[in-house]
Amino acid sequence: MRRLLRSFTFRLMLFYAGLFCLSVGLLMGAGYWLRVVVPMDAAHAMVDEEAEEFRAAYLAHGIAATATALDRRARHSDGPKAFHALLAPDGRVLTSNLPSWPARPSEQLTLIEADTFVEGVEIDHNALVRDRMLPGGARLMIGRDVEEVTSEAEVLRTAAVWIFGVTLLLGLGGGWLMSLAIGRRIEAVTLAARQVMEGDLAGRVQVRGSNDDFDRLGETLNLMLSRIQSLFQAVQRVSDNAAHELRTPLARLIGRLEALEHMAGDDLAMRVAAGDAIVEANRLRQILSALMRISRLENGRHPLERQRTDVVQLLEDLEEFYQPEAERLGIDLVLSAQRPLVADLDLDLVFQALSNLLDNALKHAGPGHRVELSATRRRGELELSVRDDGPGLDEDEAARVTEQFYRGTNSAAVPGDGLGLSMVAAIAQAHGAELLLAPAFPGLRVSLVIPEPRPARI
Amino acid sequence: MQILLVEDDAALAAHIMAGVREAGHVVEHCADGRDALVRATCECYDAIILDRMLPTLDGLKVLAALRATDDATPVLILSALGDVDERVRGLRAGGDDYMAKPFAMSELLARLETLARRNAPVAEQSSLLRVADLEIDLASHTVTRAGRRIALTLRELRIVAYLARNAGRVVTRTMLLENVWDYNFDPQTNIIDQHISKLRQKIAQDDEADLIHTIRGVGYMMRAG
Numbered sequence: 001m002r003r004l005l006r007s008f009t010f011r012l013m014l015f016y017a018g019l020f021c022l023s024v025g026l027l028m029g030a031g032y033w034l035r036v037v038v039p040m041d042a043a044h045a046m047v048d049e050e051a052e053e054f055r056a057a058y059l060a061h062g063i064a065a066t067a068t069a070l071d072r073r074a075r076h077s078d079g080p081k082a083f084h085a086l087l088a089p090d091g092r093v094l095t096s097n098l099p100s101w102p103a104r105p106s107e108q109l110t111l112i113e114a115d116t117f118v119e120g121v122e123i124d125h126n127a128l129v130r131d132r133m134l135p136g137g138a139r140l141m142i143g144r145d146v147e148e149v150t151s152e153a154e155v156l157r158t159a160a161v162w163i164f165g166v167t168l169l170l171g172l173g174g175g176w177l178m179s180l181a182i183g184r185r186i187e188a189v190t191l192a193a194r195q196v197m198e199g200d201l202a203g204r205v206q207v208r209g210s211n212d213d214f215d216r217l218g219e220t221l222n223l224m225l226s227r228i229q230s231l232f233q234a235v236q237r238v239s240d241n242a243a244h245e246l247r248t249p250l251a252r253l254i255g256r257l258e259a260l261e262h263m264a265g266d267d268l269a270m271r272v273a274a275g276d277a278i279v280e281a282n283r284l285r286q287i288l289s290a291l292m293r294i295s296r297l298e299n300g301r302h303p304l305e306r307q308r309t310d311v312v313q314l315l316e317d318l319e320e321f322y323q324p325e326a327e328r329l330g331i332d333l334v335l336s337a338q339r340p341l342v343a344d345l346d347l348d349l350v351f352q353a354l355s356n357l358l359d360n361a362l363k364h365a366g367p368g369h370r371v372e373l374s375a376t377r378r379r380g381e382l383e384l385s386v387r388d389d390g391p392g393l394d395e396d397e398a399a400r401v402t403e404q405f406y407r408g409t410n411s412a413a414v415p416g417d418g419l420g421l422s423m424v425a426a427i428a429q430a431h432g433a434e435l436l437l438a439p440a441f442p443g444l445r446v447s448l449v450i451p452e453p454r455p456a457r458i
Numbered sequence: 459m460q461i462l463l464v465e466d467d468a469a470l471a472a473h474i475m476a477g478v479r480e481a482g483h484v485v486e487h488c489a490d491g492r493d494a495l496v497r498a499t500c501e502c503y504d505a506i507i508l509d510r511m512l513p514t515l516d517g518l519k520v521l522a523a524l525r526a527t528d529d530a531t532p533v534l535i536l537s538a539l540g541d542v543d544e545r546v547r548g549l550r551a552g553g554d555d556y557m558a559k560p561f562a563m564s565e566l567l568a569r570l571e572t573l574a575r576r577n578a579p580v581a582e583q584s585s586l587l588r589v590a591d592l593e594i595d596l597a598s599h600t601v602t603r604a605g606r607r608i609a610l611t612l613r614e615l616r617i618v619a620y621l622a623r624n625a626g627r628v629v630t631r632t633m634l635l636e637n638v639w640d641y642n643f644d645p646q647t648n649i650i651d652q653h654i655s656k657l658r659q660k661i662a663q664d665d666e667a668d669l670i671h672t673i674r675g676v677g678y679m680m681r682a683g
Contacts, residue, residue, distance in 0.1 A: 251560035324652030
């Protein structure tokens with residue numbers, strides 16, 4: 001329901017239904033005014049005028065003459081049927097063609113049911129009556145038949161309820177159906193976009209072949225996606241070739257440097273120089289490998305191979321791998337995770353990410369400090385964290401550490417190429433995970449928050 | 459050993475051939491995929507060094523065609539595509555080992571030696587390994603030196619077993635990482651060195667000779683003295 005209310009199509013239909021209801025309302029209002037309000041006002045004016053005339057006649061000619069005049073009016077008046085009742089001060093009815101009236105007079109105009117019987121047939125009348133007390137205690141009621149007007153009003157009110165109800169129902173139903181129909185077509189575009197965003201560049205919008213607006217939009221988007229795919233493949237070929245073209249000369253360079261080192265024989269200075277050059281060439285190779293890998297992850301060209309993973313085992317293996325280095329550095333490396341903790345992960349990638357985080361933590365924490373590796377699950381998310389109580393990071397640095405080649409102010413004396421956290425960020429992105437850096441008071445806590453993979457919506 | 463080198467870069471091929479010949483092996487060279495497939499199916503080699511990006515026929519296709527004929531010659535894939543996922547692809551395609559360019563010649567030779575040993579299954583399958591007075595019983599997970607029992611973790615046992623299986627040959631850090639740990643990843647620093655250091659302390663105590671030797675810039679070798 002919430003999704004339906006959020007649908008633009010549905011809201012548009014609601015707007016149109018509202019607009020239609022307003023139009024119908026205005027039309028019916030105009031009709032009501034013409035057919036009910038105007039005639040009723042005319043009847044008001046007429047009854048008031050006649051009441052005033054008969055009051056004057058009563059004052060001028062007395063109660064008996066007034067009764068006679070009232071009878072004459074009932075028999076011979078033009079326009080709607082005339083009604084009256086004249087009561088003497090002692091309550092006797094001197095003349096009346098009204099079947100009943102209120103016990104007490106009111107100064108208001110009153111509607112009185114005044115049905116008549118002609119040859120056994122009941123004829124409905126509604127009398128609009130001015131009910132007044134006359135000087136001396138007599139009571140005069142003067143009225144006119146407004147049955148036609150009240151019936152019209154009733155019909156118009158009933159019609160309004162039905163018309164508004166049906167219009168609203170049609171609006172809502174139509175809106176829902178249109179929202180469903182258009183929503184499906186838009187969903188096809190969304191689905192294709194998501195597929196491409198997840199790295200499957202072969203994703204395309206499903207076209208029905210009806211050549212309608214959506215088909216044309218889908219075809220245009222598909223052409224665009226095909227173009228993007230071919231450009232992307234071209235970039236991929238270029239980067240693969242670049243990798244090849246860079247790695248092979250590097251291989252040759254290292255080969256020649258090794259030969260140089262070999263030829264140096266007893267020339268220690270030459271051997272050291274060649275050795276240093278080999279180290280630099282290897283560092284170049286590592287940077288190139290890391291850059292290529294980050295690029296493949298970011299571009300969705302590294303397909304995730306999720307497998308059911310015992311997360312605690314993964315952390316134990318990491319802890320075991322880094323424990324000797326932690327001991328060498330005088331750092332207390334601890335693990336905090338409880339079985340059972342199972343998740344669908346790309347084992348190698350998550351191991352790589354946590355390895356980079358641990359590596360950073362051990363490098364920056366310093367002797368005598370503590371590094372904690374932990375895993376928790378809450379609300380369908382798995383949180384893997386590496387926390388240290390070292391110097392930590394300020395807010396500006398924390399915002400930049402995932403940039404390629406960025407090295408923080410505390411990293412000058414620490415070996416590294418500034419790509420470790422970029423790779424972690426790329427691995428997080430590939431898993432649809434969040435990479436969070438937060439102060440740990442003291443130190444830093446870096447977390448990978450990995451959502452449980454959901455089955456794809458069809 | 460009789461080795462076939464399939465590499466389209468002439469300068470690199472010359473460098474590899476020089477290194478392999480210097481190590482005492484016989485090496486033949488070809489520069490394209492189709493030629494490589496013809497030679498590999500007609501001749502008998504102890505090992506093949508195969509580049510991935512080749513003219514006429516891609517290296518992995520050559521490998522697949524070779525494995526389709528039930529040819530089990532050990533193949534060392536040599537490629538500029540060096541990411542972990544590419545490495546996994548190469549090994550799944552039937553490669554026995556995978557090396558990324560650029561590489562150190564010493565590592566290439568070490569890996570070739572290890573590949574060749576696969577043709578010696580008896581030694582491979584033995585559950586009792588000996589190097590000097592160090593004895594490793596894989597069946598009972600016990601390691602003793604001159605009768606002294608050495609307490610090792612399971613990982614340390616795997617490291618020492620891998621070194622012992624390749625006794626007398628260079629084992630690089632990458633080879634240890636690939637064969638002892640069950641994860642494909644690139645550690646940022648040489649953590650392997652710390653593991654070896656701890657292992658050394660456990661294996662060689664007091665005045666016992668060190669059996670694990672560091673080969674500078676390459677890796678390690680287990681040998682007596």
